[in-house]
Amino acid sequence: MLQAINILLLVFLVVCAVVVARTKDLLSAVIIFGAYSMVMSIIWQQLHSPDIAITEAAIGAGATSLLFLAAISRTRRHEE
Amino acid sequence: MWLFWLFRRRCIKVNTMHDMVLEVVNRLLLPFIQLFGMYILFHGHLSPGGGFSGGAVIGASLILYSLTFRFARIKHRIDHDTSVFFEAAGALIYVAVGFVGLFFGYNFLTNRGVFPLGVPGQLWSSGMILIITLALGAKVSGTILSLFQELLEGGSDERGNP
Numbered sequence: 001m002l003q004a005i006n007i008l009l010l011v012f013l014v015v016c017a018v019v020v021a022r023t024k025d026l027l028s029a030v031i032i033f034g035a036y037s038m039v040m041s042i043i044w045q046q047l048h049s050p051d052i053a054i055t056e057a058a059i060g061a062g063a064t065s066l067l068f069l070a071a072i073s074r075t076r077r078h079e080e
Numbered sequence: 081m082w083l084f085w086l087f088r089r090r091c092i093k094v095n096t097m098h099d100m101v102l103e104v105v106n107r108l109l110l111p112f113i114q115l116f117g118m119y120i121l122f123h124g125h126l127s128p129g130g131g132f133s134g135g136a137v138i139g140a141s142l143i144l145y146s147l148t149f150r151f152a153r154i155k156h157r158i159d160h161d162t163s164v165f166f167e168a169a170g171a172l173i174y175v176a177v178g179f180v181g182l183f184f185g186y187n188f189l190t191n192r193g194v195f196p197l198g199v200p201g202q203l204w205s206s207g208m209i210l211i212i213t214l215a216l217g218a219k220v221s222g223t224i225l226s227l228f229q230e231l232l233e234g235g236s237d238e239r240g241n242p
Contacts, residue, residue, distance in 0.1 A: 050128035054120065055136055062140035063224050066147070070231045 006046055013039050024079045030068045037061040099148075106148040113141040117217075124213040125206040131216025138217060139224030146225065160233070163226040170219025177208050177215070 016036040023029040037060030044053040120127075121134035146158050181190030191197075195207030204210070 051130065051133060054129055054133040058133065058136035058140050063136065063143060063228070066140075066143050067228060067231060070228060074231070 006043070009039055009043055009046070013043065026072050026077055026079055027069075030065055030072065033068070034061050034065045037064070102148050106144055110141055110145060113144070114138060117141060117221075121213055121217045122203065122210070125209045126201070126203070131213045132220055134213070135217035135220025136224065139221035142221060142225045143228050146229070158225065160226065160229045163222045163229060165222075166218045167222030167226055170215045170217070170222060173215035174212055174219070177211050180208075 013036065016032055016039065020029050020032050020036065023032065037056060040060065041053045041056040044050075044056055117134050117137035119134075120129035120137060121131070124130035124134065142158065142163075149157055178189040181194045182188050184190075184194050186194060189208075191207045191209065197207050198205040
């Protein structure tokens, strides 16, 4: 059961990584990247590393998304 | 009292980007985020977490705060000098605590023999590790907030807007 959940999380991670690279709308890409970081934090917790999980949830899903949003608000939204 | 403060309507006269949803969610979530960050900081030597994790959580909460109240209240906003001050003060406290061990004739950053070690497992049981963790938390949160402010407020964009 637990292994099935882990495999599901890993598949979701790979799908998120591919979709982030292929999305043309940068705001959508930032939001998908936040979901990627959240799933990555759960995977760190499953790998018995709660320290990195806390840091990933705070930095990856919180601060990095806001920094990307600030960068988008200073530049263009759509990729050419 | 807190609930009263939470849902009190505060009308802001001069605003350009005031969002009601963001402000109410901010008032709901901000005490809990900062309490969790301080818990991670103070239990850095006992449980998972430490200076970087707790500082990251507090820095994210400060980003949320400054994102909400950036235009609303001039009196309560955190300017760039304050975050840079906390960033520099964290590094300075770290080095100063390290030089205390050097002053008493031990190596740099010596813990045993200089600082009182308490009972293992309790909160005050690590000597200088707690001070260093708090300094690292101030450093990391100041750095994250300073990065955000530098990116959002520094200079002007390509169209000339500030």
